[in-house]
Amino acid sequence: xxxxxxxxxxxxxxxxxxxxxxxxxxxxxxxxxxxxxxxxxxxxxxxxxxxxxxxxxxxxxxxxxxxxxxxxxxxxxxxxxxxxxxxxxxxxxxxxxxxxxxxxxxxxxxxxxxxxxxxxxxxxxxxxxxxxxxxxxxxxxxxxxxxxxxxxxxxxxxxxxxxxxxxxxxxxxxxxxxxxxxxxxxxxxxxxxxxxxxxxxxxxxxxxxxxxxxxxxxxxxxxxxxxxxxxxxxxxxxxxxxxxxxxxxxxxxxxxxxxxxxxxxxxxxxxxxxxxxxxxxxxxxxxxxxxxxxxxxxxxxxxxxxxxxxxxxxxxxxxxxxxxxxxxxxxxxxxxxxxxxxxxxxxxxxxxxxxxxxxxxxxxxxxxxxxxxxxxxxxxxxxxxxxxxxxxxxxxxxxxxxxxxxxxxxxxxxxxxxxxxxxxxxxxxxx
Numbered sequence: 001x002x003x004x005x006x007x008x009x010x011x012x013x014x015x016x017x018x019x020x021x022x023x024x025x026x027x028x029x030x031x032x033x034x035x036x037x038x039x040x041x042x043x044x045x046x047x048x049x050x051x052x053x054x055x056x057x058x059x060x061x062x063x064x065x066x067x068x069x070x071x072x073x074x075x076x077x078x079x080x081x082x083x084x085x086x087x088x089x090x091x092x093x094x095x096x097x098x099x100x101x102x103x104x105x106x107x108x109x110x111x112x113x114x115x116x117x118x119x120x121x122x123x124x125x126x127x128x129x130x131x132x133x134x135x136x137x138x139x140x141x142x143x144x145x146x147x148x149x150x151x152x153x154x155x156x157x158x159x160x161x162x163x164x165x166x167x168x169x170x171x172x173x174x175x176x177x178x179x180x181x182x183x184x185x186x187x188x189x190x191x192x193x194x195x196x197x198x199x200x201x202x203x204x205x206x207x208x209x210x211x212x213x214x215x216x217x218x219x220x221x222x223x224x225x226x227x228x229x230x231x232x233x234x235x236x237x238x239x240x241x242x243x244x245x246x247x248x249x250x251x252x253x254x255x256x257x258x259x260x261x262x263x264x265x266x267x268x269x270x271x272x273x274x275x276x277x278x279x280x281x282x283x284x285x286x287x288x289x290x291x292x293x294x295x296x297x298x299x300x301x302x303x304x305x306x307x308x309x310x311x312x313x314x315x316x317x318x319x320x321x322x323x324x325x326x327x328x329x330x331x332x333x334x335x336x337x338x339x340x341x342x343x344x345x346x347x348x349x350x351x352x353x354x355x356x357x358x359x360x361x362x363x364x365x366x367x368x369x370x371x372x373x374x375x376x377x378x379x380x381x382x383x384x385x386x387x388x389x390x391x392x393x394x395x396x397x398x399x400x401x402x403x404x405x406x407x408x409x410x411x412x413x414x415x416x417x418x419x420x421x422x423x424x425x426x427x428x429x430x431x
Contacts (some may be wrong), residue, residue, distance in 0.1 A: 070122060071268050077118035084108035092146055105149040109140050130167040133159060135178055142185050152205050153191045154211065160184035161215040168222020177295065178222050185215075200250060206258035209251070213242055213264050223299050229285045232276065233337050237303040239268035240330030244310040247327070249319055269329050270355070271380055274388055276333075277351050282344045285337065295385040304334065355385045 012018045087104040090096065113136045120127065137159050144152045164178040192212060195205040220238055224231035245251065246262025256263065275281065307330050314320030320327055332354060336347045359381035366375030 015095075031342065073122050077122065080111045081108075081115045084111040088143065088147065101147040102149055102151045105147045105152045106155070106185055107144050108143065109152060109155055112136060114140055130163055130170075130178075133163040134184075137163065137184055141184075144188065145189055149194075152382050153188055154207065156184070156188045157208075157211045157215055160188075161218055164219040164222055168219070177225070178219070179220055179425065181222075196250060201254065201258075203204045206254070209254075209258055210260040211403075213260050217264065217268070220420065224296055226294045227296045230294070230300055232272065232281070232285075233334060234296065234300050234303060236269065236272045236329045237300065237307050238332045239265050239272060239309060241265070241268060241303065242326070243326055244307065244320065247314065247320055249323075250292075252319065266326060269326055270358070270384075273329070273333070273351055273355050273358075274384060277346055277348065277355060277385070277388055279344055282347050286344060304330075307331075323361070325354070325361055329354065329358070352385065356382060 010229060013020055084104070084107050088108050091101045092103045111167045116132060116136055116139075119125065122130070137156060139154055140152065143149060144156060160181060162334025163184070164181040167176060167178040167181075192208050195202070199205050216238065220234060221231060224234065246259050246265050250262055251259045311320065311327060311331075314327075315322065332350070336350050339347070359378045362378030362381060363375050364378075366372065366378060
């Protein structure tokens with residue numbers, strides 16, 4: 001235990017602030033926290049060890065592969081798989097510690113992939129890369145729940161995202177949609193839900209809080225083929241869902257680095273609004289004939305229903321602020337998107353005013369809560385909006401220079417007055 005903590009506890013006992021019994025409980029608590037640290041380190045190194053062993057086996061076999069007969073090649077392909085299963089079996093039936101389970105699970109995961117690829121190569125079994133990845137993931141996903149392994153769940157999310165991206169974005173995909181991605185997402189979700197339910201503040205849960213929305217963000221584009229303009233609306237709605245989820249009590253109490261839904265929802269919404277604040281985007285939307293029977297339309301409708309459902313539920317439970325404009329951005333954008341204005345400048349004005357309003361409200365929120373980060377974020381939104389307008393409006397360099405100076409001064413004065421008010425508030429509390 002930290003000597004400073006020990007001295008503080010001893011001082012509290014001497015001053016009769018706490019009893020000796022309470023002091024013993026506090027020492028036991030801090031001692032248990034100290035024990036957990038090396039366990040986490042051993043788990044990390046165990047996973048890395050399993051990863052390196054698996055890759056090492058693949059490299060050794062690959063180096064000497066041409067010198068072996070077909071029967072030896074087959075035996076060598078299955079030998080690591082058998083050994084990996086034995087190790088995992090020992091982990092399950094003897095209920096080994098987490099370090100052993102994570103290490104053997106990671107080892108078996110990569111051994112399964114090497115075995116599939118080797119057997120395919122030996123017997124010239126046809127197939128494409130995305131099918132190989134899909135088969136690999138489906139064979140290994142039960143290990144997540146048998147071993148209760150976080151590392152295998154992380155590998156599952158990474159590889160399913162890779163599968164969907166390869167299947168949907170590849171130039172050979174020819175408009176194919178990775179529907180199996182939804183199945184893979186559903187298979188790993190129960191593991192994530194258990195972490196949210198019982199370990200919402202843990203570091204490992206924060207990792208999953210980032211992986212899930214990032215995976216959805218990367219893969220959503222693979223569901224867009226015929227009407228790319230609808231893809232813009234799909235992403236706006238998706239970021240609206242992320243933002244509302246990030247405001248849920250389950251996530252809102254987390255530190256910002258652990259609440260990826262809020263971060264990605266806010267940044268993604270602002271990015272999409274800035275992207276559609278240029279006239280080229282609305283010219284393309286105006287020329288496009290929307291196909292209401294397309295899969296893009298049905299997916300957009302499905303996402304809209306989810307976003308509206310979360311919004312209504314959040315307002316009813318009072319964890320969604322009625323004055324937080326970002327919550328309603330996806331609704332405003334959807335109305336503007338389908339309104340079919342004959343004049344492209346009407347949606348442009350609405351979108352630009354929406355960005356400006358979000359920036360001003362963000363600055364106000366930061367000022368009210370004495371949060372420098374929120375205030376500066378609001379100023380940054382407005383500053384980027386003005387920079388964007390420099391590219392599609394004719395302004396002299398003098399006006400641009402004055403605007404930049406004004407915003408630089410605005411950043412300085414806002415932080416100065418907030419810091420001054422904060423100091424005054426502390427002085428009043430001391431009095």
